[in-house]
Amino acid sequence: MNRIIIISLFSFILLLSGCSFGTSTESSLNDVLSKVYEDEEGYRTAQEQLSELEKNEQTSFKEMMELTQEQKEELSAKVSEMETSLEERLKLISAEEESINQAEETFKEIDGVIEQAEEEDVKGILQDMKAEMTERFSMHEEFIKQYEQLSELQRSLYAMLADNQTEMPALQNKVKEVNVQNDAVQKVIAQFNEHTKIFNDLKNEVYEKFNGEKNE
Structure with missing residues (x-):
């Protein structure tokens, strides 16, 4: 069972302190x-905690698979530990979703920045930024959906592990289901990261445009 890879978020790297903005469009974009x-702070915090829980859960899973049915008390303790971790992860996912939803609502202000832009090349880049961020938010929504499905499969797997009547073929099939769903989650994460990277490339490009205007 593979551990979920943390979603990487590229910092906006906003140079706000001690700066005098060259254009009102730049100032509005910075805002x-x-x-x-700031809205995504909850998302970043949740991801850090999720990563730690997933590492610990993976370790517990491996340790449990080395136990025998005769070690019932230890098996039960490990399963309980992993079930508790799973519930904690779902709470973090809920907090993360709330954080991203708030960020998505805030980002709608980009429309005003686009309208404010006078240069067509700057306006075009801002429109591309909007499109990429919209896709990024969409991918995060899909991530939540796929992650919750994965969690339900994991919950079922843990219940099977706790049941001494579970036969090995059934257990192996459930592990396969979990791994297939894990792959689905990873694909969404890759798409999310790609849209994040493109957005930040565009952000850097538009700031280069602003800096070029200052130097003219």
Whole structure:
């Protein structure tokens, strides 16, 4: 059973302190991205905690698979430990979803920045940024859906592990189901990360445009 890889988020790297903005569009964009970054604090915190829980859960799973049916008390303790961890993960996922939803709502302010932009090339980049961030939010919504499905399969697996009547073929089939769903989660994560990377590339590009205007 593979551990879920933490979703990587590229920092907006906003240089706000001690700066005088060259254009009102730049200032407005900074304001929007700053608030989005703050809104996603809960998401980043949840991801760090999720990663730690997943590592510990993976360790417990491996340790439990080395136990025999005769070690019933230890088996029961390990299963209980993993079930508790799973519930904690789902609470974190809920907090993460709330954080991202708030960020998505805040990011709608980008429409005002786009309208404010006078240069067509800047306006075009901002529109591309909006499209990428929209896809990024969509991928996170899909991630939540796939992760919850994975958690339900894991919950079923843990129940089977706790049942001494479970036969090995049935257990192996459930592990396969978990791994297939884990792969589905990983694919969504990869898409989320790709949209994040493209967004940040576009962000860097538009700030280069702003800096070029200052130097003219």
